[in-house]
Amino acid sequence: MPERYEDELLSEEPLSDELLSDELLSGELLSVEGLSVDYFDRAEPVHAVRDVRLGVRRGETLGVVGESGCGKSTLVTALTRLERPPAVITAGSALYRPREGEPVDLLRADERQLSALRWRHLAIVFQSAMNALNPVHRLGAQFVDVLRAQRGLSKKEAQERAGELLGLVGIPADRLRAYPHELSGGMRQRATIALALACEPELVVMDEPTTAVDVVMQRQILKQIGKLQAEFGFSVVFVTHDLSLLIEIADRIAVMYAGRVVEVGPARQLYENPAHPYTAALRNAFPPLRGPRRPLTGIPGSPPGLRHPPAGCAFHPRCASRFAPCDTEEPELLPAGAGEAACHLPTHADAPRTEEAPDATD
Numbered sequence: 054m055p056e057r058y059e060d061e062l063l064s065e066e067p068l069s070d071e072l073l074s075d076e077l078l079s080g081e082l083l084s085v086e087g088l089s090v091d092y093f094d095r096a097e098p099v100h101a102v103r104d105v106r107l108g109v110r111r112g113e114t115l116g117v118v119g120e121s122g123c124g125k126s127t128l129v130t131a132l133t134r135l136e137r138p139p140a141v142i143t144a145g146s147a148l149y150r151p152r153e154g155e156p157v158d159l160l161r162a163d164e165r166q167l168s169a170l171r172w173r174h175l176a177i178v179f180q181s182a183m184n185a186l187n188p189v190h191r192l193g194a195q196f197v198d199v200l201r202a203q204r205g206l207s208k209k210e211a212q213e214r215a216g217e218l219l220g221l222v223g224i225p226a227d228r229l230r231a232y233p234h235e236l237s238g239g240m241r242q243r244a245t246i247a248l249a250l251a252c253e254p255e256l257v258v259m260d261e262p263t264t265a266v267d268v269v270m271q272r273q274i275l276k277q278i279g280k281l282q283a284e285f286g287f288s289v290v291f292v293t294h295d296l297s298l299l300i301e302i303a304d305r306i307a308v309m310y311a312g313r314v315v316e317v318g319p320a321r322q323l324y325e326n327p328a329h330p331y332t333a334a335l336r337n338a339f340p341p342l343r344g345p346r347r348p349l350t351g352i353p354g355s356p357p358g359l360r361h362p363p364a365g366c367a368f369h370p371r372c373a374s375r376f377a378p379c380d381t382e383e384p385e386l387l388p389a390g391a392g393e394a395a396c397h398l399p400t401h402a403d404a405p406r407t408e409e410a411p412d413a414t415d
């Protein structure tokens with residue numbers, strides 16, 4: 054890492070009284086402030102996530118959506134502290150407030166604190182179930198290992214609980230004898246979700262958990278996640294590129310573009326009445342999972358490279374609503390309706406319009 058950036062890295066200072074009292078009042082399970090992540094793989098860093106502010110309430114599902122390369126996976130990897138070089142968390146805090154025990158800033162937690170939090174407080178489900186399941190061990194052995202190590206159950210108790218957990222996601226208990234490769238893709242993914250819930254965590258982060266399965270299986274998995282959440286009361290951060298899917302399961306949605314949150318708000322309002330043109334474009338690019346069909350329109354161009362993002366609003370080269378300030382002034386995330394949006398439209402309503410149509414190559 055270039056020496057000049059080392060000062061920017063996180064200090065190991067204790068949580069400030071101000072941070073603690075603010076968050077204790079807010080009642081959020083996880084409160085993220087000013088989170089930034091850079092990739093230091095060349096002389097100039099890539100700002101993959103910039104100044105993200107988000108809250109996850111108890112028992113809610115927060116959807117995080119955006120195209121590939123918008124920073125959503127980098128964000129959740131940093132929140133779960135699974136970031137690996139050249140990714141470096143350069144700023145921010147992520148205050149996790151367990152039901153029992155002291156609040157912990159995940160971004161400053163050391164390995165000992167993190168291993169105490171994983172499984173029992175914080176679990177993650179990846180896109181590929183094979184990343185979570187060991188291919189050379191039977192499913193049952195993997196559940197039993199986790200349940201014995203993390204919850205101190207006896208072997209017999211762990212085996213019984215493993216069967217119950219599989220039952221919760223619609224898999225017969227006799228499949229505990231199977232190796233992961235003997236299960237279908239959908240079954241593997243559901244087994245991974247059951248494994249993530251083995252220690253009844255308070256927060257489950259799901260990074261594109263249904264991307265690798267077909268639509269029918271996707272619906273089944275979403276339904277089961279909803280049922281499990283109602284039963285156990287955990288919060289979910291659900292990452293996907295498909296906004297239509299989120300409207301099925303999310304209470305609130307955060308839309309990411311070029312490493313920033315550009316809109317956040319209650320799911321239904323954000324979907325039906327988006328404040329940010331990128332949210333509207335994403336919505337129109339995916340078919341709704343239910344309701345009448347509507348014509349789909351792609352988004353011109355592709356997300357910007359994060360090494361040299363466009364000046365002003367990073368979406369301006371692709372935005373049909375762009376106007377004078379958009380090319381030079383970066384909009385802040387400000388209140389818009391019941392949520393927040395980073396767009397000049399509401400604040401510069403009188404500014405002259407840009408004549409040109411959006412050009413994918415801008």
Ligand code: SF4
Nearest residue numbers: 366369372379396397
């Ligand atoms: Fe479009 Fe301008 Fe809003 Fe950016 S700030 S989304 S370019 S209208």
